[in-house]
Amino acid sequence: MSKNKKLPGNDPDHKRIPRSVIRRLPVYLRTLDNLVKNDVEVVTSMELSERTGFTAEQIRKDLGHFGTFGTRGTGYHAEALRNELLKIIGLYEKTAVIVVGAGHLGTALLRYNVNRNPYTNVVAAFDTSPDVMGQRILDVEVLPVSRMPEVVRKHNVKAAILAVPSENVQAAADQVVKSGVEVIFNFAPIWVQAPPGVFVHNADLSIELQSLIYYATREEAFRSKGV
Amino acid sequence: MSKNKKLPGNDPDHKRIPRSVIRRLPVYLRTLDNLVKNDVEVVTSMELSERTGFTAEQIRKDLGHFGTFGTRGTGYHAEALRNELLKIIGLYEKTAVIVVGAGHLGTALLRYNVNRNPYTNVVAAFDTSPDVMGQRILDVEVLPVSRMPEVVRKHNVKAAILAVPSENVQAAADQVVKSGVEVIFNFAPIWVQAPPGVFVHNADLSIELQSLIYYATREEAFRSKGV
DNA sequence: GTTGGGGTGTTAATTTATTAGCAATTCAAT
DNA sequence: ATTGAATTGCTAATAAATTAACACCCCAAC
Numbered sequence: 001m002s003k004n005k006k007l008p009g010n011d012p013d014h015k016r017i018p019r020s021v022i023r024r025l026p027v028y029l030r031t032l033d034n035l036v037k038n039d040v041e042v043v044t045s046m047e048l049s050e051r052t053g054f055t056a057e058q059i060r061k062d063l064g065h066f067g068t069f070g071t072r073g074t075g076y077h078a079e080a081l082r083n084e085l086l087k088i089i090g091l092y093e094k095t096a097v098i099v100v101g102a103g104h105l106g107t108a109l110l111r112y113n114v115n116r117n118p119y120t121n122v123v124a125a126f127d128t129s130p131d132v133m134g135q136r137i138l139d140v141e142v143l144p145v146s147r148m149p150e151v152v153r154k155h156n157v158k159a160a161i162l163a164v165p166s167e168n169v170q171a172a173a174d175q176v177v178k179s180g181v182e183v184i185f186n187f188a189p190i191w192v193q194a195p196p197g198v199f200v201h202n203a204d205l206s207i208e209l210q211s212l213i214y215y216a217t218r219e220e221a222f223r224s225k226g227v
Numbered sequence: 228m229s230k231n232k233k234l235p236g237n238d239p240d241h242k243r244i245p246r247s248v249i250r251r252l253p254v255y256l257r258t259l260d261n262l263v264k265n266d267v268e269v270v271t272s273m274e275l276s277e278r279t280g281f282t283a284e285q286i287r288k289d290l291g292h293f294g295t296f297g298t299r300g301t302g303y304h305a306e307a308l309r310n311e312l313l314k315i316i317g318l319y320e321k322t323a324v325i326v327v328g329a330g331h332l333g334t335a336l337l338r339y340n341v342n343r344n345p346y347t348n349v350v351a352a353f354d355t356s357p358d359v360m361g362q363r364i365l366d367v368e369v370l371p372v373s374r375m376p377e378v379v380r381k382h383n384v385k386a387a388i389l390a391v392p393s394e395n396v397q398a399a400a401d402q403v404v405k406s407g408v409e410v411i412f413n414f415a416p417i418w419v420q421a422p423p424g425v426f427v428h429n430a431d432l433s434i435e436l437q438s439l440i441y442y443a444t445r446e447e448a449f450r451s452k453g454v
Numbered sequence: 455g456t457t458g459g460g461g462t463g464t465t466a467a468t469t470t471a472t473t474a475g476c477a478a479t480t481c482a483a484t
Numbered sequence: 485a486t487t488g489a490a491t492t493g494c495t496a497a498t499a500a501a502t503t504a505a506c507a508c509c510c511c512a513a514c
Contacts, residue, residue: 018470018471019470019471020470020471020472021471022438022441022442023435023438025437025438025441026433026434026435026437026438027434029437030416030433030434044490044491044492045491045492046491053418055472055473056491057472057473057474057475058471058472058473060491060492060493060494061471061472061473061493061494063492063493064492064493064494068492068493069492070491070492070493071479071480071481071491071492072478072479072480072490072491072492072493073478073479073480073481073489073490073491073492074479074480074481074490074491074492075490075491075492076492088441089437089438089440089441089444090440090441090443090444090445091437091440095440097436103335104331104332104334104335104338105331105332105335105336105339107331107335108330108331108332108335108390109332109432111331112332112414112415112416112432112433116393116416116433117416117433119433119437120433120436120437120440158440158443159436159439159440159443161432161436163335182443183436183439183440183442183443185432185435185436185439187339189257189339189344191279191280199439199442199443201435201439203430203432203435205336205339205388205412205430206253206257206339206344206346206347207250207253207254207257208250208253208412208428208430209324209347209386209388209410209412210252210253210256210316210318210346210347211249211250211252211253211316212386212410212412212426212428213316213317213318213322213347213385213386213410214249214252214315214316214317215249215410215426216317216385216386216409216410216426217316217317218317245500245501246500246501247500247501247502248501271460271461271462272461272462273461282502282503283461284502284503284504284505285501285502285503287461287462287463287464288463288464288501288502288503290462290463291462291463291464295462295463296462297461297462297463298461298462298509298510298511299460299461299462299463299508299509299510299511300459300460300461300462300508300509300510300511301460301461301462301509301510301511302460302461302462303462
């Protein structure tokens with residue numbers, strides 16, 4: 001389980017993928033999905049570049065971390081590459097997700113997610129308020145928190161999206177961890193703590209907005225893309 | 228306005244702040260806010276480290292980009308540093324923001340924002356649906372899109388939060404740009420394009436979730452913090 | 455005052471990430 | 485077959501970001 005800090009290359013499979021690369025993979029995936037949907041068979045790194053905003057060199061380099069998928073002089077077979085990316089990211093089968101908090105935010109996220117994403121599957125929402133209990137939001141049932149461990153076990157839930165008010169978010173995090181969830185996606189403007197082994201991503205709107213404002217207040221010409 | 232790509236250090240004021248630093252500043256700001264609220268007068272980089280998850284060295288280094296704010300052997304005066312950060316980020320006065328789309332997501336963001344963030348001020352929401360028109364969501368009025376240019380001018384609106392369905396989001400982006408907004412925060416799972424000079428941040432839940440799943444599927448012990 | 459513990463500010467070393475460049479390979483055209 | 489245009493996959497060079505190290509300053513205690 002625990003591995004010491006200073007072992008640079010002890011992953012036998014492949015040599016330690018940079019974080020920045022991982023963040024770009026889903027973007028490639030979605031782009032390829034669109035291409036496949038439009039019956040594109042072959043795509044070059046340049047075309048991917050135009051569609052993703054990353055440079056062609058970077059795309060080729062990123063893919064190079066995982067193997068060789070293209071054919072020189074031609075490009076990449078879109079569908080094949082898409083499937084490789086699915087395997088790389090770990091989405092060969094739909095990832096089961098729960099949403100905690102069925103208020104406005106939870107509802108909005110459910111809709112976005114269920115509608116748009118073929119790779120994750122929201123299996124249930126949880127809330128404490130009796131008002132929403134038992135309701136269905138786009139096919140997803142709102143359950144009492146007491147049933148969380150059972151649901152997590154049954155569907156092998158990997159990730160939880162926390163859409164609860166700041167006051168309750170740490171309690172919610174503790175709850176989902178206790179239920180066996182490994183990945184937490186927190187939308188409350190409070191940083192959630194979790195034990196080692198649990199991945200927490202704090203998506204704080206106001207934090208990100210403020211860093212954007214920094215750029216906006218200095219009028220220098222930055223790129224319009226991907227600040 | 229336009230400045231060529233390859234001019235490394237032509238900012239006369241100070242020597243080109245790394246992006247990664249800018250992203251951390253709002254975290255420091257919020258942490259200091261909390262400390263000040265709890266009547267903490269002096270705080271060390273180590274204490275900030277515990278509260279933010281960044282290392283003490285990094286915090287000191289980050290601050291060092293903008294000047295010297297602490298006193299050796301003692302630490303930083305929390306309130307003074309907070310005020311410096313406000314100036315640095317560009318939040319000396321509340322930044323006017325609009326929300327486009329008054330559905331579940333827009334409503335949720337409004338609540339989060341208005342409740343939680345003393346630095347930005349949502350001056351209006353916009354929508355096309357007659358149902359919500361004229362309604363108020365926590366003091367914020369929902370207006371027709373036709374009034375956007377006027378509102379942007381009047382309140383000197385810097386940023387727009389796009390909380391509309393994917394189908395409409397590019398149109399919404401074009402609209403806010405035409406109205407004079409410089410910063411776009413897009414929540415739809417489609418990448419929005421904007422002319423140079425406009426800062427776009429695409430906050431796509433599913434993309435971020437997927438990159439988290441990468442880590443979850445390899446069971447190696449990563450940090451629990453800040454993936 | 456002088457001493458010591460504590461903590462910043464800053465420079466240097468190291469690691470991580472991006473960009474560039476090009477040899478190697480494919481395919482289509484002739 | 486041969487040629488040439490196109491495009492990958494590497495390897496090398498550069499840039500960005502993090503970590504480490506420590507000189508220097510402050511404050512409190514004696």
